[in-house]
Amino acid sequence: MSETLLQVRDLKMHFPIKEAAGLGRTKKVVQAVDGVSFDLKQSGSLGLVGESGCGKSTTGRMITRLLTPTAGQILFKGTDIAQLKERELRPFRRQLQIVFQDPYSSLNPRQTVSNIISTPLRVHNLVKKGKELARVQELLERVGLNPEHHNRYPNEFSGGQRQRIGIARALAVEPEVIIADEPVSALDVSIQAQVMNLLEDLRRDLGIAFVFIAHDLGVVRHFCDEVAVMYLGKIVEQGSRDQIYNAPQHPYTQALLSAAPDLGTIRGVPPKERIRLVGDVPSPIDPPSGCRFRTRCWKAEDICATQEPLLEIKPQSSPGHTAACHFAEPKVDLTAATA
Amino acid sequence: MSNPAPQDRAPEDRKDSMAESAATPPAAAAAAKRGPSVATRERRDGLVNPSGETPYLVVEDLSVKFPTADGLVSAVNGLSYSVPLGRTLAIVGESGSGKSVSSMAVMGLHDRKRTRISGSIRLGGDELIGLSENDLMKIRGDAVSMVFQDPQSSLHPLYTIGNQLTEAYRVHHKVSKDVAKKRALEMLELVGIPNPPRRFAQYPHEFSGGMRQRAMIAMSLINDPKLVIADEPTTALDVTVQAQILDLLNNLQKEFGSAIVLITHDLGVVAEMADDVLVMYAGRCVEYGTAADVLANPRMPYTWGLLESIPTVSAASERLRPIKGLPPSLLNLPDGCSFAARCPYVERVKGELCTTQLPELLPVDGAGAHTSRCHLHDKASIYEAEVAPRLG
Numbered sequence: 001m002s003e004t005l006l007q008v009r010d011l012k013m014h015f016p017i018k019e020a021a022g023l024g025r026t027k028k029v030v031q032a033v034d035g036v037s038f039d040l041k042q043s044g045s046l047g048l049v050g051e052s053g054c055g056k057s058t059t060g061r062m063i064t065r066l067l068t069p070t071a072g073q074i075l076f077k078g079t080d081i082a083q084l085k086e087r088e089l090r091p092f093r094r095q096l097q098i099v100f101q102d103p104y105s106s107l108n109p110r111q112t113v114s115n116i117i118s119t120p121l122r123v124h125n126l127v128k129k130g131k132e133l134a135r136v137q138e139l140l141e142r143v144g145l146n147p148e149h150h151n152r153y154p155n156e157f158s159g160g161q162r163q164r165i166g167i168a169r170a171l172a173v174e175p176e177v178i179i180a181d182e183p184v185s186a187l188d189v190s191i192q193a194q195v196m197n198l199l200e201d202l203r204r205d206l207g208i209a210f211v212f213i214a215h216d217l218g219v220v221r222h223f224c225d226e227v228a229v230m231y232l233g234k235i236v237e238q239g240s241r242d243q244i245y246n247a248p249q250h251p252y253t254q255a256l257l258s259a260a261p262d263l264g265t266i267r268g269v270p271p272k273e274r275i276r277l278v279g280d281v282p283s284p285i286d287p288p289s290g291c292r293f294r295t296r297c298w299k300a301e302d303i304c305a306t307q308e309p310l311l312e313i314k315p316q317s318s319p320g321h322t323a324a325c326h327f328a329e330p331k332v333d334l335t336a337a338t339a
Numbered sequence: 340m341s342n343p344a345p346q347d348r349a350p351e352d353r354k355d356s357m358a359e360s361a362a363t364p365p366a367a368a369a370a371a372k373r374g375p376s377v378a379t380r381e382r383r384d385g386l387v388n389p390s391g392e393t394p395y396l397v398v399e400d401l402s403v404k405f406p407t408a409d410g411l412v413s414a415v416n417g418l419s420y421s422v423p424l425g426r427t428l429a430i431v432g433e434s435g436s437g438k439s440v441s442s443m444a445v446m447g448l449h450d451r452k453r454t455r456i457s458g459s460i461r462l463g464g465d466e467l468i469g470l471s472e473n474d475l476m477k478i479r480g481d482a483v484s485m486v487f488q489d490p491q492s493s494l495h496p497l498y499t500i501g502n503q504l505t506e507a508y509r510v511h512h513k514v515s516k517d518v519a520k521k522r523a524l525e526m527l528e529l530v531g532i533p534n535p536p537r538r539f540a541q542y543p544h545e546f547s548g549g550m551r552q553r554a555m556i557a558m559s560l561i562n563d564p565k566l567v568i569a570d571e572p573t574t575a576l577d578v579t580v581q582a583q584i585l586d587l588l589n590n591l592q593k594e595f596g597s598a599i600v601l602i603t604h605d606l607g608v609v610a611e612m613a614d615d616v617l618v619m620y621a622g623r624c625v626e627y628g629t630a631a632d633v634l635a636n637p638r639m640p641y642t643w644g645l646l647e648s649i650p651t652v653s654a655a656s657e658r659l660r661p662i663k664g665l666p667p668s669l670l671n672l673p674d675g676c677s678f679a680a681r682c683p684y685v686e687r688v689k690g691e692l693c694t695t696q697l698p699e700l701l702p703v704d705g706a707g708a709h710t711s712r713c714h715l716h717d718k719a720s721i722y723e724a725e726v727a728p729r730l731g
Contacts, residue, residue: 193648193661222650261607
């Protein structure tokens with residue numbers, strides 16, 4: 001068993017919103033993330049999946065402390081970094097890096113690639129003066145770019161190449177954890193596979209652990225050992241890749257899998273049953289009582305509105321597989337079977 | 340702006356459309372033998388369709404070029420396809436492959452001054468290319484309509500949904516506002532928007548992404564179009580909402596019997612929706628056939644590459660096999676096959692055919708409606724022996 005690197009405990013992010021109501025101001029909050037817990041092992045990969053607004057990106061930003069959580073703990077090798085001040089945080093910033101979704105807006109257009117990648121090196125005093133360029137070129141080579149291109153500007157690169165630059169910047173400080181926030185969703189399929197393979201190599205060769213945030217269930221299935229499914233700020237189901245994809249317990253996970261457009265429907269045997277959710281995700285300002293999924297759930301009964309289901313191991317499930325549902329039961333045959 | 344390269348290629352483009360005519364079903368081929376006049380009739384009706392049905396939309400040898408400061412951009416080169424009523428054609432390709440540009444040409448949405456369009460686009464037998472802007476206006480939104488990718492930016496933010504829907508209806512029908520409103524409410528109901536009277540008076544920002552796309556679909560269907568072009572209709576939506584919208588499009592098609600051209604980059608969506616598939620690469624059609632043919636028995640290395648680079652939900656894949664490199668610049672397309680520089684099978688073709696001569700779009704098994712553009716001789720055996728096992 002490898003060592004646990006990161007433990008996230010009951011993490012919450014409530015964004016206050018100001019709304020003028022009459023004379024006074026009422027205080028409302030957007031419960032973007034409301035009590036998320038998970039562990040990340042050394043060189044492990046955890047996938048956070050869910051639809052837009054479920055809090056997966058906010059969770060990623062809290063772990064890298066781009067946001068300060070409202071409550072909860074982020075234990076990195078035993079130290080809680082959730083409320084650390086900027087100065088104390090600095091050594092941890094080196095360990096926890098992030099790769100953003102949009103390779104166009106996450107690179108400064110006025111800086112050369114060399115400058116973009118060497119800034120973190122300088123901030124953390126990692127290389128001697130004069131050795132910077134060599135290190136930058138080494139990193140460019142590592143992510144599959146031409147080291148000769150260090151003097152170019154981001155606009156001279158394609159989307160996939162820019163994403164590689166973003167990855168090189170994250171790698172520069174030799175992190176132990178990389179939060180990849182939808183790293184391939186802005187890329188074309190053929191380029192997407194190139195970047196996925198690069199991330200896999202980094203994980204294998206450098207032993208970097210990944211928190212992989214994505215909405216594409218196929219990509220997550222490919223990359224992650226562990227998967228956590230989020231809905232409206234909470235984890236509704238968590239388990240190993242096989243547990244989640246082969247025997248999902250929570251109705252939301254089942255609906256997600258069933259809704260994913262699947263190439264297998266033509267190449268193999270299409271699933272017999274299709275689950276279609278109705279309506280949209282409710283507002284996180286005023287989430288439904290009890291189970292947050294109940295407004296769209298076909299299994300919902302009275303208890304779902306009154307009592308919030310806990311994320312727990314169900315009697316019928318295998319070890320380590322948790323689901324937050326009063327009526328959890330495994331369902332198979334949601335995706336196409338191979339012919 | 341003179342760029343000799345695309346003009347050199349013009350005769351080859353011609354050959355493509357001839358190659359397609361070779362793909363006509365036996366009945367049409369027999370008819371063609373009867374006499375030249377009949378043959379042209381058959382050609383004009385465009386029996387070049389994988390289903391063998393009489394198509395409603397026929398696009399033939401379509402080329403779209405944009406003169407720019409850097410040179411002539413050949414966005415679409417000699418594209419031919421056809422769609423019968425009640426059928427869905429999916430056009431698949433990566434960004435810059437020309438899939439959106441070709442469909443905008445069908446809608447007549449390109450700036451006339453800045454675009455060179457050649458070829459033929461026929462809708463129910465009537466030629467669209469060369470029509471005046473006024474005549475096009477009558478067709479646009481009436482016989483043909485479009486669903487755009489981003490409903491946020493394709494709806495006017497300062498007009499209510501109801502206002503926009505009734506306008507779309509009244510442009511093509513001389514009716515009173517009340518009649519138009521009735522029709523608009525009907526459409527909102529039809530696309531599954533709850534409480535239409537309230538929604539009618541709301542602005543686009545008051546709608547969620549999925550609801551906005553429904554409103555967009557309601558607007559595009561309000562005049563009972565025979566052809567709907569859906570340009571990445573679900574790309575901006577979440578998976579569960581995407582499933583709702585795709586179901587909606589499917590059901591509406593069953594009800595109205597319209598032809599759908601679905602533009603997408605997602606092969607999963609193609610598998611769920613399409614009857615026919617056309618794969619585009621660098622402005623050209625590289626493979627065309629029924630969805631079952633193209634997705635289950637593909638005969639072109641680019642299509643293989645696409646299939647191999649996608650991780651699917653239904654199978655735990657091992658290492659992905661991406662297509663190496665980048666698509667070519669449309670300013671300066673390479674001689675020969677545009678995919679040659681990225682193709683892992685180039686060495687198996689004798690000589691330098693791949694880099695010197697553009698392969699024609701030919702039937703994969705000598706006859707039939709499944710065509711592909713590739714010099715490889717033993718495509719079927721390579722696919723069966725090497726590619727298919729990797730796909731699982």
